[in-house]
Amino acid sequence: AISAMNGLSVAGMAIGATIALPEMLRRGYDKRMITGVVQAGSSLGILIPPSVVLVLYGMIARQPVSRLWLAGVFPGLLMASLFILYIYIRCRLQPELGPTLPKEERQMPLGEKIKLLRAGIIPFVIFFAMTGLFLMGIASLVECSAVGALGATIAAFFKRKLNKEVIEATLRKTLGVSCMFMWIILAALCFGAVFDGIGAVKAIETLFIERWELSPWGVLIMMQLSYILMGMFLDDTAMLVIVAPLYVPLIIALGFDPIWYGILYTITCQIAYMTPPFG
Numbered sequence: 001a002i003s004a005m006n007g008l009s010v011a012g013m014a015i016g017a018t019i020a021l022p023e024m025l026r027r028g029y030d031k032r033m034i035t036g037v038v039q040a041g042s043s044l045g046i047l048i049p050p051s052v053v054l055v056l057y058g059m060i061a062r063q064p065v066s067r068l069w070l071a072g073v074f075p076g077l078l079m080a081s082l083f084i085l086y087i088y089i090r091c092r093l094q095p096e097l098g099p100t101l102p103k104e105e106r107q108m109p110l111g112e113k114i115k116l117l118r119a120g121i122i123p124f125v126i127f128f129a130m131t132g133l134f135l136m137g138i139a140s141l142v143e144c145s146a147v148g149a150l151g152a153t154i155a156a157f158f159k160r161k162l163n164k165e166v167i168e169a170t171l172r173k174t175l176g177v178s179c180m181f182m183w184i185i186l187a188a189l190c191f192g193a194v195f196d197g198i199g200a201v202k203a204i205e206t207l208f209i210e211r212w213e214l215s216p217w218g219v220l221i222m223m224q225l226s227y228i229l230m231g232m233f234l235d236d237t238a239m240l241v242i243v244a245p246l247y248v249p250l251i252i253a254l255g256f257d258p259i260w261y262g263i264l265y266t267i268t269c270q271i272a273y274m275t276p277p278f279g
Contacts, residue, residue, distance in 0.1 A: 021034060041080075043269075044270070046236060046269060047270065048072060048073065048076035048080075049072060049134065050130070051068075053236050053269065054266060055181075056240055057262045059185045067259050068263070069141070071259050071260070073135065131144070184237060191241065191242075192244070192245020193245075196249070200246060201250060204250060205250050205253060223251075228271060236273075239272075
């Protein structure tokens with residue numbers, strides 16, 4: 001959920017590792033199990049809206065971000081459900097991996113539970129308001145972003161944390177992130193234009209199809225293997241800048257849907273996040 005709210009896997013992983021991981025270790029959960037839970041769960045942030053990776057892919061591949069976000073909803077929910085099912089089965093077969101809560105916590109009064117939930121309910125309300133309006137077709141992508149920004153501002157105002165310093169820091173960070181993404185996209189487009197101009201895309205197509213005589217699905221498998229290999233050393237943004245300008249034209253030439261391929265690329269990045277040596 002944390003990763004989905006900020007659109008990044010790394011942020012969700014950092015928060016989970018610093019907050020959830022020590023708490024679960026204190027309660028006696030298996031270290032290998034909860035490490036995998038935090039890592040796999042946080043990787044969903046680049047697939048479920050508002051995914052930053054899909055935004056970058058859409059701008060580099062010149063595909064509508066709204067369609068990419070919609071395409072990522074079902075696979076993201078499906079993977080989350082499979083993760084939950086796997087954890088449930090493992091803990092049922094091996095109860096020592098996930099011990100039950102202490103009796104005093106399970107018998108906590110309802111009022112106390114509601115009080116604890118109040119602290120974290122506002123981010124979820126903002127997130128579901130944004131995605132709900134978008135998925136129902138009530139608001140566009142930009143309008144949903146404005147709803148999220150307005151909701152966060154109102155929440156900060158009512159919590160009496162909206163002051164000059166907060167506004168200035170927010171504007172600086174927003175401008176910094178926006179400029180960074182613009183430079184990344186500009187670099188990727190220039191990189192792709194140069195490679196296309198020297199015939200690199202055609203050379204890759206000739207290598208895969210004519211020299212190696214691979215079918216379209218064979219070419220796709222080779223691309224996925226290259227992503228997994230690069231993912232051992234690079235993050236998703238670096239891979240996207242390097243290979244998207246080369247692979248996307250080839251994918252279109254082979255007859256694959258670039259929206260579908262964007263989701264496939266993102267899922268492959270999730271696998272790459274968890275592969276050694278840097279996963």
